[in-house]
Amino acid sequence: MTVTEQNAPVPAIDVQDLHKYFGDNEVLKGIDFHVGQGEVVCVVGPSGSGKSTLLRCVNLLEVPTSGRIVVEGIEITDPDVDADKVRSRIGMVFQQFNLFPHLTVLRNLTLAQERVKKRGKDEAVEVARRNLAKVGLADKESAYPAHLSGGQQQRVAIARALSMDPDMMLFDEPTSALDPELVGDVLGVMKDLAAEGMTMMVVTHEMGFAREVGDKLVFMDGGVIVEEGAPVAVLSNPQHERTQAFLSKVL
């Protein structure tokens, strides 16, 4: 494990000595990790390295076995914390989009606003339309997800998460299920988000995105963080053998 950098005053995400077991299988073996306010942190590594599990622990889709996770100063691993409330402030985008197929695009965006944030219908629709315009899909509000391309579905998923006005966004391999020619649209939306100052944690295989947009790159392997630092530095001059071996395969 590397020595962590100096902490920002109030980190958006602060993970301390996180362990996660699935049965007897230790997937995360003591992770210390943090994301500063407004930072874009990209997490890379081979499959099975625990990067998705780490991401899913941050909004408690996976319950950590031990360790602490502090989100904006609130310890979410405390059993007394209302997980639903935590999640409503953290947007999440999945590899498989996970849009609700039985609802129109607009309803996908308004459902949680009305049920969780208790917004009125008019306000929810207004917020939804604003976010659909932002991802370039204002004309698709009455379509069903099945009628959209993968890239469009993923952009709707981003707009759905944004409609909850999250403080930060988690991306779990957002472009891995897309046809190559559709990847650019989704990355473009994510780039715009980063430029607006959104705090983002991105598990990805897109090294170009990590280099261009990321403030920090974290390389994970075997349930530990092997190396982290400025993306350009890590990508062009990896210090660790395992990082070198991984990057030589994907670059």
Next chain:
Amino acid sequence: MALSPRKRARAIRGGQYALLALVLAVLVVSVDWHTIRTAFFDTTVIKGMLPEVFSVALKNTVVFTLCGFAFGLLLGLVLALMRLSSVGPYRWLATGFIEFFRGVPALVVFLALAYGVPLAFPGREVPGGIVGTVTLALGLVGGAYMAETIRAGIQAVPKGQMEAARSLGMSHGRAMRSVVVPQAFRIILPPLTNELILLTKDSSLVYVLGLSLSTYELTKFGRETMNSTNSLTGLIAVGLCYLIITVPLSIVVRRMEARAGKAR
């Protein structure tokens, strides 16, 4: 000269059609149509059944079935959620209930409710009279069947749907109601229709409760007609009346499936 495979296939199919036509022709010629008509399709008997066969019997069958189905659906949903619960006793209770009522003949459930309840709770009976008892009996049996169907439907909804809903801050219950269960019902529409059709026919078991004229449903009405007219016509006529319920139902559901398929 040997036939090409395609020509041979066509010749074989032609032969099958010819055989079918031959069987039909033999049947048509050999059946004693006159006797059939007088025994099964006696028009005076049919006229005598009007209009009660529709205004009383058909109506009661529909009412009994819908009440039983509605209760069964609700019960089935609760049982399915109990089966999927992380709380052990809920799962065991639901499993026991389902195994019992799925295994016991519907007739036995009707008899138990009709004669068992007054014995077990002296001076009381199932509220709602005949309709209440039918609702309860059909609901218990149908609910046990539907619980397993609904459970399978809920489990067929991809896990990512629940995760996406939870990641938006919805509680487990809210995510179930708004996201998972609506999708599950789309998946299980065909088997649920099957259950509704089965319950339509099971509603005929209500005769064991002892019916008066105004509570006759189709089968009882047909049997009474048969007894009083000495002709099978009454039973045949009510048998066909069941089709008036089930065939349009199948058509409506097929349309709904086609529409849901478009949104998938």
